Amino acid sequence: MSTSSISPKVQLAVIVLLSILLIWTYKSCSPLPVSQSTVPALVNSLLNISLNDTNCQLSLVESDGYFCELDSAWIERKHVYSSQDKENMKKRPDTIYFVSTWEPNFHCSHARRMGIMGDGGKWVCDVYRLRSSDDCLIYSAGSSGDFAFEIEMKKFVPNCEIHTFDKNLYVCPTNVCTFHQVIFGDGIQPDGSKSWTSIIQELKHTNRFIEILKIDIEGGEYAFFPILLNSNKNLLPRQILIEVHPTNVTLVHAFFERLRTNNYVIFSKENNLYAGPYFFEFAFLKLNPSFFNQSHNNNTHK
Structure with missing residues (x-):
């Protein structure tokens, strides 16, 4: 069992008991006198440390309620992000484009790969957190009849409602998801497509x-994605799990910079060798604008 699964009160009780035992041992063995006031003073000090360690207000605010971790750890995350974001914005050229650019700048402690191994599976950031949600909604688009991701997600977080979309007609496994035959676009191009906003409104x-x-x-x-990211900010998903395909470098940079501008961090990146060396799976997580502070302004090269 990890220490994160033990309640702060239990951890605190253990710390206090061990501290009292340590002081008692010290009194028994030390030739130096220990004042009776030392014990409560030390216990109070330990209480204050423990209570401070449970403070996760910063991460709660800056992750829009998704994370609760020590402020000190969260501040370190921000330093890591800023450092890697600076490297990402250098946009180094490479024969295999994604090898030397757009690396993960955020890390989820309990990221979990959902779906089949290889092509089709996706990394999800701390998916266990969704178990406590009373209104969990998941969209899956373009799976070409492969429902492995939906099946595993439904098993792991049965409280989540899953909607699957594809331009071709398929049937979702029973009690797993709801299927919609839809082409994602702007409502005009591609022909017969629907925009992100119209899909959400219809559902x-x-x-x-x-x-x-x-x-x-x-x-x-x-x-x-320009259409999606220009929609109402309240309609943007928390996590985006996507296979990025090779194309004009300018378009690729614009794609990543739009996500960056809309407060998404990269928490996973892997090469899809089934498709070829130029195809990469990326996973993005949306954070509160306050997480970024001045790092975007400092790291953006105009």
Whole structure:
């Protein structure tokens, strides 16, 4: 069992008991006298340390309620992000484009790969946190009839409602997801497509929060994501799990910079060797604007 699963009160009790035992041992063995007031003073000090260690207000605010961890650890996350963001913004050229640019700048302690191994599976940031949600909503687009991701997600977080979209007609496994035959676009291009906002409105999800968007639309991301990211900010998903396809370098940079501007961090990156050396799976997590402070202004090269 990890220490994170033990309640702060239990941890505190253990610390206090061990401290009293240590002081008693010291009194028994030490030739120097120990004042009776030393014990309560030390215990109070330990109490204050323990209570301070449970403070996670900063991470709660800056992750929009997704993380609760020590302020000191969260501040270190911000330093790591700023350092890697600076490197990412150098946009180094490379024959295999993604090898030397757009590296993860955030790390989820309990990221979990959901779905099949290899092509089709996706890394999800701390998916166990969704178990406590009473209104968990997940979108999966462009899976071409492969429901392995949806099946595993439903097993792991049965409280989540999953909607699957594809341009072709498929049938979701029973009690796993709801299928919609839809082409993602702007409502005009591609022909017969629907925009992100119109899809959410038709499903009556405008007042709900989308936790995850898993999407693989075979290069269509470069046309679709500007539309998605220009929609109402309340409609943006917390996590975006996507396969990014090779294309014009300018379009690739614009894709990542749009996500960056909309407060997404990169928490996972892996090469999809099934598709070839130029295809990469990325996973993004949306944080509160306050997480970034001045790092974006400092790291952006104009």
